Amino acid sequence: MVGAHNSLWSRMKEIFPDCIVIKCICHSLDLVAKKACDKNVPRDLFELLRGIPAYFSHSGLRQSLYKDYWQIRNPGKSCDIKFPFKPLANTRWLSLGDVIRRILDHWDILLDWLKQQPGSFTDGNVGRLVRYLENPFFRGWTIFLCQHISDIEDVNKKFQQSSADIPGAIRSLVSFKEKLRLRLFVKNSVGTFTKRKEPSLGGDILQYIMNLSNSDAKAIEKFKNDLDGFLTTVWDELELRTDTNLEILMKIHMLSPKNIFADKVIMDEIPTALMSAYTKDRELQLQIQRQYETLKVDQTLFSETLDLEDEVKKCQPETFWSKLLDYELENQEEEYIELSKFALACLSLPLSSAFVERIFSQCAYIKDKYSNRMINSTLTAILYLKSNPDLKKPGCCKNLKVTSDMRARMNATMYEKPTQDDSEDTFFEICEILRTEPKSNGHD
Structure with missing residues (x-):
């Protein structure tokens, strides 16, 4: 798979010379x-x-x-x-x-x-x-x-x-x-x-x-x-x-807020080795580097601007960069937008295939020989529920509170047979409502 000669990796390297392999x-x-x-x-x-x-x-x-x-x-x-x-x-x-x-x-x-x-x-x-x-x-x-x-x-x-x-x-x-x-x-x-x-x-x-x-x-x-x-x-x-x-x-x-906002920042510590794999535009590379160098600002201002629950240094890297990118897009600012996209691309690199292997195992348990006619949308929905930690919190299923928005969806149109893509979209919309709906002590 990733051998130096006549492997999938070596053939991809011929087509994309700047690509990088990260083994599990x-x-x-x-x-x-x-x-x-x-x-x-x-x-x-x-x-x-x-x-x-x-x-x-x-x-x-x-x-x-x-x-x-x-x-x-x-x-x-x-x-x-x-x-x-x-x-x-x-x-x-x-x-x-x-x-x-x-x-x-x-x-x-x-x-x-x-x-x-x-x-x-x-x-x-x-x-x-x-x-x-x-x-x-x-x-x-x-x-x-x-x-x-x-x-x-x-x-x-x-x-x-x-x-x-x-x-x-x-x-x-x-x-x-x-x-x-x-x-x-x-x-x-x-x-x-x-x-x-x-x-x-x-x-x-x-x-x-x-x-x-x-x-x-x-x-x-x-x-x-x-x-x-x-x-x-x-x-x-x-x-x-x-x-x-x-x-x-x-x-x-080094893209974690704890290191970025340290007392001493070494500019070479930005993952420049991944720059060429991310983009070949030299101007964009310089722009990302400049944004990284000017990122060290008042931490209190960042906490208030991005609505962070913890201090900036204690914030998870993916949370910090996601909120920074959302803020830039909502306010139509471009001060750190390219750096945020680059940081999220780097953080999305998989450290291991453990999560994927875990999903494969769950698929085998869910869609077994007794459920072999299960459609993909149902399998996707079950896997989403099992793998999303936010939906496993108390109040999701066992103590579910029926909201007004959920009741509004329960009408005559709910019996219409949707397409497979529509059913998947509706399911993920409902999951998003469950995650964002404020907790209530009683029914609406």
Whole structure:
């Protein structure tokens, strides 16, 4: 799709030389973890991670017996915990971390319970699972992966949110890369980074390695080298898959009011890398740059003029630029109109395809084999209700107040069969009324 040679991206680049590709960060982080695991983690460990959920998945009796055994080993504790029954999903981003945490939390009890099951001393499935759980290096790998996969998951979750905090998500990604750099490299006297002889693996895994005194010294050394290789692969993949995205996203981040109205504004921080993709008109580019340079004005005036609920510095970027553009259009002013359009175009760039993937999943749930004759206008209406956060607030459906405008629409013409486009327009008009209608304590 976005390869350098003979891909959709390379062919688009031939037609539009100034276009820019922004890869899905969630997918990129998932590939980072997957590549590091494929290259460094033993294959038998993944057989363990898949084998334990598979052993329980087809037998409710086994799950019930294990829960009873866990309750006996933990008297007085609540059973409201995550049991190791969740399978490893290949199509879900970073589902590996949750599976590892569940198995690691039950490691000792799970091993003792499996030893009591038929076939625990044979070469069958149960016997293999017992040998894997008895392997001290497999447990070390799960401790190590639990920590580092969780770090990647934390960053991924920030980008997956429906209303993601873009500046916060970018900061978390930058912070994660910097923390990983300090684990692998050390800064020398001339300001460059060199590879550490022994990377900082983390306190939990180092303490575990110190307790492996009965294991072979060569096996321990190989284990530490494999852990080092995992972190190195993560760093290399991050540099390969997120470096270009970060450069662009950091520039877009400077369009937030908090940065624009800071005490010191660096004029080069406007995302000029996107200028050529937005327009090739040199005069328009200079006009946007001039508007950006003159934008730093009295913040109080902006709050009053744009009718902002919060201070300008606390305002969300898309809210600020949308209100500024509306104000310019309503008052027929052109002081910041081109800059507002450019800023909104930059902010509309998708950080990830998580929202689109979520819509696809919702489509599959709504229009299933029992509702396969559902027309597109109905599907669009349901998706709009499910994906619009403003319409999920209290007072939308359950506590809906019938307004005078809604009653006026309920007349003889409402039974006329509209076209598909008309029905969609009417639906979105009603949704707009629901969002803008003032709240009332009673019926009109």
